[in-house]
Amino acid sequence: xxxxxxxxxxxxxxxxxxxxxxxxxxxxxxxxxxxxxxxxxxxxxxxxxxxxxxxxxxxxxxxxxxxxxxxxxxxxxxxxxxxxxxxxxxxxxxxxxxxxxxxxxxxxxxxxxxxxxxxxxxxxxxxxxxxxxxxxxxxxxxxxxxxxxxxxxxxxxxxxxxxxxxxxxxxxxxxxxxxxxxxxxxxxxxxxxxxxxxxxxxxxxxxxxxxxxxxxxxxxxxxxxxxxxxxxxxxxxxxxxxxxxxxxxxxxxxxxxxxxxxxxxxxxxxxxxxxxxxxxxxxxxxxxx
Amino acid sequence: xxxxxxxxxxxxxxxxxxxxxxxxxxxxxxxxxxxxxxxxxxxxxxxxxxxxxxxxxxxxxxxxxxxxxxxxxxxxxxxxxxxxxxxxxxxxxxxxxxxxxxxxxxxxxxxxxxxxxxxxxxxxxxxxxxxxxxxxxxxxxxxxxxxxxxxxxxxxxxxxxxxxxxxxxxxxxxxxxxxxxxxxxxxxxxxxxxxxxxxxxxxxxxxxxxxxxxxxxxxxxxxxxxxxxxxxxxxxxxxxxxxxxxxxxxxxxxxxxxxxxxxxxxxxxxxxxxxxxxxxxxxxxxxx
Numbered sequence: 001x002x003x004x005x006x007x008x009x010x011x012x013x014x015x016x017x018x019x020x021x022x023x024x025x026x027x028x029x030x031x032x033x034x035x036x037x038x039x040x041x042x043x044x045x046x047x048x049x050x051x052x053x054x055x056x057x058x059x060x061x062x063x064x065x066x067x068x069x070x071x072x073x074x075x076x077x078x079x080x081x082x083x084x085x086x087x088x089x090x091x092x093x094x095x096x097x098x099x100x101x102x103x104x105x106x107x108x109x110x111x112x113x114x115x116x117x118x119x120x121x122x123x124x125x126x127x128x129x130x131x132x133x134x135x136x137x138x139x140x141x142x143x144x145x146x147x148x149x150x151x152x153x154x155x156x157x158x159x160x161x162x163x164x165x166x167x168x169x170x171x172x173x174x175x176x177x178x179x180x181x182x183x184x185x186x187x188x189x190x191x192x193x194x195x196x197x198x199x200x201x202x203x204x205x206x207x208x209x210x211x212x213x214x215x216x217x218x219x220x221x222x223x224x225x226x227x228x229x230x231x232x233x234x235x236x237x238x239x240x241x242x243x244x245x246x247x248x249x250x251x252x253x254x255x256x257x258x259x260x261x262x263x264x265x266x267x268x269x270x271x272x273x274x275x276x277x278x279x280x281x282x283x284x285x286x287x288x289x
Numbered sequence: 290x291x292x293x294x295x296x297x298x299x300x301x302x303x304x305x306x307x308x309x310x311x312x313x314x315x316x317x318x319x320x321x322x323x324x325x326x327x328x329x330x331x332x333x334x335x336x337x338x339x340x341x342x343x344x345x346x347x348x349x350x351x352x353x354x355x356x357x358x359x360x361x362x363x364x365x366x367x368x369x370x371x372x373x374x375x376x377x378x379x380x381x382x383x384x385x386x387x388x389x390x391x392x393x394x395x396x397x398x399x400x401x402x403x404x405x406x407x408x409x410x411x412x413x414x415x416x417x418x419x420x421x422x423x424x425x426x427x428x429x430x431x432x433x434x435x436x437x438x439x440x441x442x443x444x445x446x447x448x449x450x451x452x453x454x455x456x457x458x459x460x461x462x463x464x465x466x467x468x469x470x471x472x473x474x475x476x477x478x479x480x481x482x483x484x485x486x487x488x489x490x491x492x493x494x495x496x497x498x499x500x501x502x503x504x505x506x507x508x509x510x511x512x513x514x515x516x517x518x519x520x521x522x523x524x525x526x527x528x529x530x531x532x533x534x535x536x537x538x539x540x541x542x543x544x545x546x547x548x549x550x551x552x553x554x555x556x557x558x559x560x561x562x563x564x565x566x567x568x569x570x571x572x573x574x575x576x577x
Contacts, residue, residue: 051476056405085478090469098469102491108470111487112477163473 002026002066003203004050004171009063011042011049011227019045019058020227021282027220029170032197032204034214034235036250037224043207044093045227047173050205052084068170085116089164091174091193095156095181099148106144109163117167131162135192154185158192165196172197173205178213190217211254215239223247226279246275310567313560320557324376331370332356335527339365344543360545362535368546371527372553378521378528379557381439382512386446387505393447394454395497401455402462403485413459416452424449428511432520439522442515446508453507454500461493495572502565506558513554529554 004027011020020042027033035043048054050065052072065072068087072080092098099108109131110124119127125144132140135158148156157177164172177193178186194217197204206218214221214235221238223231223246231244242248249267256262323330333356342365345354353360359368401412428445435441465471466489474484509529515521516530529550536547 048472051472053472053475081475081478081480084476088476090473090476092469092473094469098473100468100470100488100492102494112474112479115483116478160473167477 003029003031003068004205005064005066006046006050007064007066009046009049009065010061011045011054011058012061014057014059018061018227018283020049021279021286022063023222023224023227023229025222025229025232027171027203027205029203030201031220032194032206032218034218034221035205035207035224036209036211036214036221038209041224042227043209043224044175046224047090047175047205047207050171051088051090051173052080053090086167087169088171088173089167089169091160091164091172091177093176093179095153095160098160099156101148103147104144105146105148105151105159109144109159109166113166127166128162131166132159134165134196135159135162137162153181154189157181157185157189161189161193161196165200165202168200169202171203171205173207175207176209178210179208193217211251223250225275228279228282230275230278244275245271307567309563310571313563313567316556316560317564320376320380323373324380327374327377331367331373332358333367333370335366335370335374336525337366341365344539344546346543347545347549359549360543362532362546363539363543368532368549371532372529372550374527375529375532375550376553378439378526379509379512379554382442382446383505383508383557383561386443386450386508386511387501389443390447390450390504390508391454391497391501394451395458395493395500397451398455398458399462399485399489399493402459403466403489404481405463405466409459412455416455416459419452422449425514428515429518429520432515437520437522442512442521445515446511450504450507453504454497457496457500458493461496462489465489465492495569498572499565499569502561502568506561509554509557509561 004025006023006025008022008024009020010018010022012018023042023046025033025035025046035046037043045054045058049060050067050072054060060073063073067083070083072083075083099105106125106128109128110119110121113119113124113127114121128144129140132143137143137155137158143151143155143159151159161177174193178189181189190213193204196202197217204217206214208214218235220232220234222229223238223242223244225246231238231242231247233243237243238247239251242251246267249271253265253267255264339361342354342357342361343363345357345361345365346352347360347368348355348358350360357367357369359372361367362371397412401409427449431445431448432441435444462485471484471488474488479487512521512528513530513533516528517534519531519534521530522528532550533547533554536543536545536550540547
């Protein structure tokens, strides 16, 4: 029984072109599912739809999002918000804009626990300190009293990870959590997320455009192109033998440290043409019902 | 050690802001005291006329009358006492009109910028329409309808200037609304109102403070303009605008009747805007 099941989810710009074309995917409890694709392929859009934070210019036109046995889209708004808040969390992309510059770190982690989940202030504080220690932040007491601008990008991302795990969610959406960081810090953060995920048994929806990252942390992945899932497979199968030509081209485009002379391989035009034709065919099929 | 201090840009900014803050707050404080204690500290009765003492120059000029520090106007009224009493109206208009304008404008701007959708559509169109009215004519028209008086001026300022807040706060709220911490708060289940007050408002507050003090300065000027065209308070109440208006007629014979209220007005408006800038630096968590 998968913990998150997205069924034929369609999202489009209001009175505009489709952004997600009948996307389906399943994430089992405790699994890590990668979402890969080019910029604008709709990777983040899936995560946002699951968490109910689609931008106001976008609307869901069809499909289901089953989270922990309930179809979120069939619930009234307040109930949906409550459920998402109780079971899911977000690790955002840019640690620099993901912490509120006006508040100290401590309250940013604890206030949600206290205000929304009804924890006592003391419990929330203890929990925050415990998590900050778990994400290897030195001197958690001092950090709790700091403002975000007093901390480095890596530190802030660690805090965001701690904050995401604070209420023991069963699903975390990580939206390119390492993209905004230095390469050296990226590796540590990745390891940290993978470690936390394994320890807490949290299902993770991992949005990235880095196949190297996928191979390290994910069990399954979906390859997206123009809001369409072109391949949904296990990571082992994907790296052994991708089924779709676009997936294969994407894999071949990964730069190789072992053979710098090979340079960068773009996705061939023929493959782009093929996958575009599939998108067009899909839209035509959708138009005819 | 001194070098190390100079390199840290934060302390430099803070010290400069501090001086600016204290100078402007000092002048405004002085003005507040003058306004509160006007009947006791004004050397003369601001309304007492003495035609034998008309157009007496300030004390340091030849031919001055002792006791009239800044001279007298053409009716022999003491300029200093009138400026002190005029501070009452000026500050009252600044504080009341500025605050009400700020609350109304900032609330509408915050709602439009954060909620977007039809709320934004309605408020934005309203702002566009509002700003198409020429402000001075609009205020004169309003006073003509409402009749002159302190509250008419305040209402006129609020009705005309709320767009100033709404526009800027809307843009700021929109920018803040796109930040990831707002998304995180929504995911955690914080309601719209809670998110707006807790996540957005504190970050828009420095801007609101600057706008508020700026608006207080503008309110002082608007009151002066309306007094100048004789649409303000009844004429037996001394106001800076009224004094400037009267002084204009006799500027060649008695420059002091025009110049001293003008300097007071200038310093007051300048102090308000500088106070805002100084306070903003205090409110900004990064510079704090």
